[in-house]
Amino acid sequence: MIDYVKEPFSEEQSLGVLNKYVKEWFNANFKELTPPQRFTFKLISERKNLLITAPTGSGKTMSGFISIISKLFDYSLQGKLEEKVYCLYISPLRALNNDIHRNLTKPLQEIYTKIAKEKGVDIVKQNVRAVTIGVRTGDTPQKERAQMLKHPPNILVTTPESLAIMLNSTKFVENLKSVEYVIIDEIHELANNKRGVHLSLSVERLANLTDAKFTRIGLGATLYPLEEAAKFLVGYNGNVPNDCTIVDASWSKKLDVVAISPVKDMIYTKDNVVEDSMYDQLNKSIKESKTTLIFTNTRSGTERVVFNLKKRFKYGEDIAAHHGSLSRESRLEVEDLLKKGSLKCAVSSTSLELGVDIGSIDKVIQLGSPKSVTRAIQRIGRAGHSYKAAAKGDVVVLNRDDLVECTIMLDAALKRHLDSFAVPRNPLDVLAQHIVGMSLTKKWEVDEAYNIIRNVYSYYDLPKSDFMALINYLAGNYVGLENRRVYGKIWYDEKDNTFGKRGYNTKIIYMLNLGTIPDEVAVNVMVSGTKKWVGNIEEEFLTKLKEGDIFALGGRMYRFEYARGMKAYVTEAPSSSPTIPPWFSEQLPLSYELANEIGAFRLEFSKLLEDYISKNKINKFARRKKMPKEIDAFLGKLPVDENSKEALYGYFMEQMLFTKCVPNKELLLIECTGDISEYKFYVIFHSLLGRRVNDALSRAIAIKIGERLDSDVGVMINDNGFMLVFDENPKVSEKVIKEVFAELATGTLIPLMKKNVRKTELMKRRFRHAAARSFMILKNYKGWKIGVGRQQVNSQLILKAVEEMDQNFPILKETYREILNDVMDLPRAEEVLSKIRKGEIKWKLIQTPFPSPFAHNLITFGHADVIMMEDRHRYLQELHKMVMKKIGSR
C-alpha cells in the first residue's frame, strides 16, 4: 500500500530512535531537526520504504542517512559489523556522490572517535569497528576498485551505471548480498527517463540477489504525482505495488515570486529600450542582494547575459557563467566560489538547478519561461538561506505569450498545482540490455526472469510477447541457424524455456557498452559541394532541421540541405531571415498540465472581458485609457507587477476585439489568414496544449488536409498552437475541418504518424540511440571505440535491414514508441481529438484579413515539416514534378 504521513514526529520521538553516540553527535552539531528529518528518523528506523521530497538546504542527506548510520553503529557496538555493504546510495550525479562522501566521512569519524574515547582499549576487545564509506563511479581508479572488492565499505556511494557493472561482476556481487538499505537520491531526475528505468531494473535484480528484503529510500525535490514516484521507487510484487510511505516536505519552504515585465508596452517599445530596462533591473537586483542566481534557459543566453552585465555595469570576476558546455573544471570552480559566497552573481542555463550544494542565494531571477511549474519551483527554490527563509524569485518575461505563461505558472506554483512526470512505459531497448546482463550471471528460467522484470514499475504490464520478442532477438533467431553464434548475445532453449549467456565476447561487449545515455558529439556544418567547415551544431538541433530551414551560425545565415553521418550540409543564405531559432532544441516544451491551466485562465479572463465589452458597448480598444477596476482587481490576484497587468489586459482585449473570442480550454480557434507580402496562406490552430502534443496533432492534421488538397503542407509549431502554411489559398471550410477530425478516429493515429516520421532525421538518430542501448550497434567493440558518425552510418544500415525484415522488430518498435510517446505526446493528442469529436472541446473556424494577435508569436518563428504523400508512386511523381517545374525541360 502507498500511504502518506502528514504529521511529523516530535523531536523526542525522532531522536529517540538513534543510539546514544549518534544522538550526542547530532545534538552537538545541530540545533534542531529540519522538517524532513522530523519524519525520516523514525520512519527509516522502522525499516519502512520511504519516499521523501524536501527543498534544498533542508538537511536532506542527514534525513536519509542518520538512522542508517545509527543502526550500523549498533552493529558495530554489538561487535557484529562486518566488511560488507549494508547501505547502497545511488545518485545520478558524480559530483553529488563526491559531496555525499565528503559530508559523511566527518560524522562517521567523529562518532567513532567519541566511542573510542569512551571505551578506550575495550574497543578492540569488543570488536567495535569503524563504519566505513566508499565511492565507486566511472572515475574510480582500477586500484581502488580492486581494493573495494577485498574490503567493501559499509556505505557504498555509486551511480546507476556503476551499479549495473557491479551487479554483473561475479565477485563483487557477493559483497552486495548483504545490503539492507538502498537510497536513491534526486529521484525526480531519474523517474522520467530511461536512465531511471535502467536503474530500477538493476534494483530489482539486486532485490532478487539479497538474502533479506532491503529498505528503499527515495529522496527528491518536488515532483508529482508522488504515488507514481513511490511506485517507481519500490516496484511491484506480482500485480500490486510494494508498500511505501510518502512524506511530502517540499512545501516547508515558502515562495515569494512575481512575474515582471521590464517595460510597460511590450509591442511598441524598441528592442534596445527593452534590453536596457531589463539589464537595469537585473543590475538593481544584483546590487540589492548578496548573491543572485540567474537562469536563462539556453547556454548562448547565459553567455550573453554575463557579457552584457560585465560590459554595462563594469562587473569583473564576481559574475560567472555556469552551463553544460563549459569544462568540468570551470563549473566546479564556479560552484566552489558560490559555496564560499565570493560571487555576486552566477548565470546558468539549467546546470545549477540540480543537486549540488551551492551555498546560500538571496534571490533567483528567471529570464523567460522555464516551461514547467516543477522546474520553476526547483529553480526558485535555490534561493533563501535555509529552509526557513522564503525563496525569492523574479521571472522576467520578454513577450506577451511568455507573460501569460509565466503568470499562470507562478500562480500554479503558489497554489501547489504541479505538472506531472511520466515514466517511459516498457522501453524495450533498456530491457534488452538487462536481459544480456542477467544472462551473464546464471542460466535463467524464462518465467523467473520475466517475473523479476515485471516487478519494475515501468514493466509491470510488460506483454509476454514483447519479452519473448526480445529473447528471440537477443538469441539471434532473426538470422539463420548457422549465424546465431555470431549474432546471438544469449542462447535460448525453447524446449526447457531457459536462456543464458552465449560466447565469451558477450561479457566484454556488455561491460564496454552498457548505459542509456546516447553518445553525442557536435555535428560539423559544411558548405554543400565543398570541404568548407563553417561551425558546429548540436545533434539534437539537427533532428529539428528540415531542408530549407534557415538558421544562424557564427553570425551568418545558412540554409540547411541535408545531413550525412555527423556532417550537416548547408548553403550560404546571406539575405534570408531565420526560420528556426538556434535554441529550439534546448528550449524545453511547455508541460501539458500548465498548458491546461493557461487554457482555464484564458477562459475565465475572456468571460470577464466579454461581459465588460458588452456592458459598455466597446468596439475599439483605447490603449491609453486606464484599466477598468474589475479587471484590475481580477489581475491583481495574480503574482504580477503593474507593467505585466497592463500587458495582460491589452493582449486579451486586442484578441477579443479582433476575433470576438479568445481560444481557451474549451474552445479551439482555427484561423484562416494570410501573409499578402509573401503570398503565403496560413491555417492557424490556436491549440494551447504544449509542443509535444502539438507536434503529434499538427502532423496528423497536416497529413489529412494535405491529402485533400493533394499537396504538401508546411507545418510550424510552438507551445501555444501550430500553423499550416500554403502557397495557394487552401480554402479550408468547416466541412473539411469536421471531416478531418472525424477521420482522425482513435487508433488511426499510430500508423499515420509512423509513416510520417519514418524518413526523418529524428527517426534515424533515435534509432541509433535505441540500437546502441540494445547492443544492435556497439559504441565499443573489442576495445576499439567506434565514433558517433560510424555508429550513425551503421545504425542506418541496420534500420534499413530491419524495416525490410520485420516491422514489429522490438528495437524498431521501441524507436517508434520513444518518438511518439516520449518526444511527442501522441496519447494526449488522441485524447484531445476524442474530446473534439465528443464536443467537449468546441472549435470555431474564422477568416481574418491578417493574423490575430495570439498568432503573432507563432508566425515569427517555427518549425517546418514534411508531410508524406499517401501513394508511394504518386510521391515519386510529385518529387519529379517539382523538379521539373523548377528546371523546365528534360
Next chain:
Amino acid sequence: MMLTRDIELLDGLPLIHIKSLNALVGADLHLGYEGVMAKKGVFLPKVNLKRIMETLDTALAKTRAKMVIVDGDIKNEFSTVEQDEFNELYDFINFIKGKGVTLTLIKGNHDNFVERYKEPFKLEVFRQEAKMSGYLFFHGEELPRDLKKVKMLIMGHEHPAIGVFNSGGGKEKLASFLYGSYKRIPLLVLPAMNYFAAGTDINLQHRSMLLSPVLKQIDVDKMRAIAIGYGSTIDFGTIGKLREV
C-alpha cells in the same frame, strides 16, 4: 523504359535487359556484406542476397532472359574470400543455374578470388572487360581499354544515386542510372544491386568525390540521371540541372 531500341531499363529495378544478347546486366552485388560487417561488430540482418534473388526472379520472369551478366563486384571483400561470402556466392550461383540461365562475371575490384570458381562452377569470367555484340562491359575502377567498334560502354563501381527534395523539405536518395558519353561513345553507369548501398548522391557531391576515373575524365554534369524507386524508373534530366535545384 527503353533506353535504346536494344536496351530496356526494367521498371523499378537496378537492372537492364539487352535484347540482342537476351541478357540481364547488373553490378555491385557485394554478396557476403552482412557477414563482413558482423566481423566488425555491426550485426546487420541478412537481407541482401534475398533481395537480389527476388529482383532477378522478377526480371527473369518478365524478360525470359537466358544470361545474367554481373558487371563487377559480385562479392564484398578485397583480399580474401570470407566464409559468408563463399556461402552466398555458392547459393547465388546455384540459384542462377537453377533458373537455367548462364552466368557471366566481369571482375571488379572486390573480386580477386573469383577466378578460382571459374572451373568448378563452369562460369564465364572476364578479368578486365568483355565485348559482346558491340557492348563493352567493364567494372569501372579502371579506364576501358578496347574502344574499337564499341557502341556502348556499360559499367558499375560508382553506386550512383541522386538526392531529391520535396517541397516540405524531406530528402530522399534514389539509386540511379547515369547515361552520357565517354570519348563520344555512349556510356551507361549501372546503380548498385546491393541492398545496403544507398549510393553516392551525384548531384550533391563535388566532382572530386567521385570514385571512377571514367567519370572524372568526363563532365558528369552532362549525364542524365534515370532514377529508380517505388516500382518506377523515371528520367530526372541532367545532373547539372539537378544541381541547380
